Amino acid sequence: MTRVQTSDKRPVLALSGGVGGSKLALGLARVLNHGALTIVANTGDDFEHLGLHISPDIDTLIYVLAGLQNQQTGWGRRDETWSFMAALGELGGETWFKLGDRDLAIHVERTRRLRAGETLSTITSEIARSLGITSRILPMTDDRVRTRVITQSGTLDFQRYFVEAQCLPEVTGFLFDGAAHAQPHPEVLATIRNPALRAIIICPSNPFISIDPILALPDLRSALASSVAPVIAVSPIIGGHAVKGPTAKMMKELGRTVDVLTVADHYRDVIDGFVIDTTDAQLASKLDLPIEVRPILMLSLADRETLAHAVLKFADRLANPTT
Amino acid sequence: MTRVQTSDKRPVLALSGGVGGSKLALGLARVLNHGALTIVANTGDDFEHLGLHISPDIDTLIYVLAGLQNQQTGWGRRDETWSFMAALGELGGETWFKLGDRDLAIHVERTRRLRAGETLSTITSEIARSLGITSRILPMTDDRVRTRVITQSGTLDFQRYFVEAQCLPEVTGFLFDGAAHAQPHPEVLATIRNPALRAIIICPSNPFISIDPILALPDLRSALASSVAPVIAVSPIIGGHAVKGPTAKMMKELGRTVDVLTVADHYRDVIDGFVIDTTDAQLASKLDLPIEVRPILMLSLADRETLAHAVLKFADRLANPTT
Numbered sequence: 001m002t003r004v005q006t007s008d009k010r011p012v013l014a015l016s017g018g019v020g021g022s023k024l025a026l027g028l029a030r031v032l033n034h035g036a037l038t039i040v041a042n043t044g045d046d047f048e049h050l051g052l053h054i055s056p057d058i059d060t061l062i063y064v065l066a067g068l069q070n071q072q073t074g075w076g077r078r079d080e081t082w083s084f085m086a087a088l089g090e091l092g093g094e095t096w097f098k099l100g101d102r103d104l105a106i107h108v109e110r111t112r113r114l115r116a117g118e119t120l121s122t123i124t125s126e127i128a129r130s131l132g133i134t135s136r137i138l139p140m141t142d143d144r145v146r147t148r149v150i151t152q153s154g155t156l157d158f159q160r161y162f163v164e165a166q167c168l169p170e171v172t173g174f175l176f177d178g179a180a181h182a183q184p185h186p187e188v189l190a191t192i193r194n195p196a197l198r199a200i201i202i203c204p205s206n207p208f209i210s211i212d213p214i215l216a217l218p219d220l221r222s223a224l225a226s227s228v229a230p231v232i233a234v235s236p237i238i239g240g241h242a243v244k245g246p247t248a249k250m251m252k253e254l255g256r257t258v259d260v261l262t263v264a265d266h267y268r269d270v271i272d273g274f275v276i277d278t279t280d281a282q283l284a285s286k287l288d289l290p291i292e293v294r295p296i297l298m299l300s301l302a303d304r305e306t307l308a309h310a311v312l313k314f315a316d317r318l319a320n321p322t323t
Numbered sequence: 324m325t326r327v328q329t330s331d332k333r334p335v336l337a338l339s340g341g342v343g344g345s346k347l348a349l350g351l352a353r354v355l356n357h358g359a360l361t362i363v364a365n366t367g368d369d370f371e372h373l374g375l376h377i378s379p380d381i382d383t384l385i386y387v388l389a390g391l392q393n394q395q396t397g398w399g400r401r402d403e404t405w406s407f408m409a410a411l412g413e414l415g416g417e418t419w420f421k422l423g424d425r426d427l428a429i430h431v432e433r434t435r436r437l438r439a440g441e442t443l444s445t446i447t448s449e450i451a452r453s454l455g456i457t458s459r460i461l462p463m464t465d466d467r468v469r470t471r472v473i474t475q476s477g478t479l480d481f482q483r484y485f486v487e488a489q490c491l492p493e494v495t496g497f498l499f500d501g502a503a504h505a506q507p508h509p510e511v512l513a514t515i516r517n518p519a520l521r522a523i524i525i526c527p528s529n530p531f532i533s534i535d536p537i538l539a540l541p542d543l544r545s546a547l548a549s550s551v552a553p554v555i556a557v558s559p560i561i562g563g564h565a566v567k568g569p570t571a572k573m574m575k576e577l578g579r580t581v582d583v584l585t586v587a588d589h590y591r592d593v594i595d596g597f598v599i600d601t602t603d604a605q606l607a608s609k610l611d612l613p614i615e616v617r618p619i620l621m622l623s624l625a626d627r628e629t630l631a632h633a634v635l636k637f638a639d640r641l642a643n644p645t646t
Contacts (some may be wrong), residue, residue, distance in 0.1 A: 050431050050432070050435050051431065051434050051435035051438055052431070077410070079406075080406070081404045081406040081424060083402075083403070083404040083406070083423070083424035083425045084407065084424045084425065084427050084428050084431075085428075086425070087400070087424070087425040087426075087427075087428035087429070088428040088431070088432060090428075090453065090454065091428055091429060091432050091450050091453050091454070092432075092449070092450075092453045093428065093431075093432045093435075100406070101404060101406035101407045101410070101424035101427075102406045102407065102409070102410040103410075104407050104410075104424075104427065105407050105408075105410035105411040105413075105414055105416065106410070106414060108373050108374065108375070108407075108411070108416075108431075109373070109411060109414050109415075109416045111374050112373050112374035112416075115374055126415070127414050127415075130413065130414050130415045131413065131414070
């Protein structure tokens with residue numbers, strides 16, 4: 001496996017949800033210099049469960065970047081055991097949201113520290129560091145933002161829709177409670193405004209529920225708009241299908257065609273360039289912005305690194321067309 | 324194994340700490356009619372750890388009565404796994420107090436319900452019922468009482484002394500913070516005042532740290548003094564040694580002789596009868612109260628039942644000397 005580490009030390013910012021986005025985030029972390037990458041994690045999925053503060057996207061990013069993720073499930077930790085969940089069921093506790101024994105440690109420790117007055121960003125940074133992660137993983141905000149899913153069956157808290165109802169209710173829209181008044185993390189804004197910033201990369205996460213909550217923070221969105229660095233999105237749709245999760249189902253329910261054109265249109269006001277899969281090459285001419293066509297299905301670690309490298313090069317070309 | 328179930332339906336009250344006391348509590352639960360036994364658990368050992376409310380003595384009683392206890396350690400659950408603790412250590416969390424993955428369920432569920440406004444007694448009852456326990460296990464109070472250990476090295480929170488410092492500091496006394504104003508659970512008082520009450524049994528727990536916190540509740544102590552039922556203590560000391568834990572070490576450090584005379588003297592104002600081991604039979608004549616001499620080292624389940632039966636018969640004889 002070739003690891004093509006760049007000598008470029010300029011900072012790079014990535015916006016990411018959980019499983020899908022974390023694949024590219026890992027690729028970026030591996031090809032960039034230590035400390036160059038800052039990942040902004042969606043916290044709209046966060047919720048309180050069993051009295052614990054759970055941050056699913058932050059945790060997935062931490063586990064993936066630390067090499068601790070569960071390869072089978074895509075979420076949670078590898079070498080997981082399930083004694084807690086079994087015992088909780090015996091006591092009559094709620095078991096619809098699966099928490100593995102190892103995974104539980106991050107929720108208990110985070111909750112303890114939040115109650116002691118520490119910020120989610122400080123706790124996230126220190127946990128990431130304790131697991132040997134050299135990239136910065138920052139929650140989009142330390143304020144409370146909660147994604148709610150408007151469905152034909154009513155408006156549901158995100159995890160009730162996503163896990164308990166298994167994304168079955170038909171979606172008509174989304175709410176990001178608290179987003180309008182949430183302050184983006186100062187380091188996120190500082191990174192976006194850094195004149196040396198090389199690129200802002202929107203990872204191939206679900207646009208509606210993983211990236212939109214981040215873009216719903218007014219100060220973050222306006223900072224993006226005025227950043228000198230190119231903003232590049234990588235499509236979560238390949239050949240009319242979502243690689244994982246309910247992205248395609250949501251698009252259909254919202255009356256949109258499931259293709260890269262819909263994704264590009266969704267990000268229209270935000271991005272300077274768009275990366276689509278070779279499968280979708282024939283749609284490139286219908287897109288009125290700079291397009292990079294690459295194999296974007298990341299199966300291997302090498303795929304993640306290769307795509308990360310290609311996205312960075314694409315950003316460099318957009319920033320400086322003469323090179 | 325003979326199970327000698329009594330046909331007597333009168334209620335019985337037991338005061339108990341954790342490991343030692345739970346052996347006799349289990350014996351009583353097995354020989355008494357379903358629902359006849361109420362066990363009052365010490366909550367002076369309770370503490371907040373990792374943001375969780377931990378009630379060690381209640382949990383030991385629940386696990387022992389549900390047949391879920393860890394036979395090797397004496398505390399915690401059988402078939403335990405330790406993934407949570409290992410993962411917590413990796414994150415830099417506190418690991419001096421060992422919480423198994425299965426055990427964790429009771430702490431998380433209890434803490435969630437306490438935060439939702441339920442009482443410790445309600446939560447305890449419902450968890451016990453969900454595990455099939457037919458005896459009532461009640462915390463001595465729903466109010467906050469915290470045992471603190473006065474040592475040559477300063478005054479320590481109980482679990483810091485007991486677990487972290489491994490009982491090594493030399494003890495000079497104990498404080499039961501909150502006990503003076505704590506209200507005993509109303510059902511405990513009602514049981515003590517029940518004219519049909521057959522016996523009040525002080526289980527062979529550590530007098531200083533398991534039973535004294537219960538007796539430190541003024542209303543509970545005065546109710547005991549006026550109860551019509553005989554109060555019987557079973558010695559935690561056999562042949563000058565404690566069966567388990569720091570009882571003997573504490574007695575020495577407090578300048579007392581480690582023998583049944585010291586235990587009887589300690590309970591002098593409270594008990595009507597005292598049960599000592601056959602090993603200590605020669606000391607019976609030095610005790611100025613009714614004495615029952617029995618093998619009290621409970622190794623097998625049959626030992627627990629036999630002693631429970633003997634203690635109840637002793638109480639019956641004290642209550643009605645002519646039978």
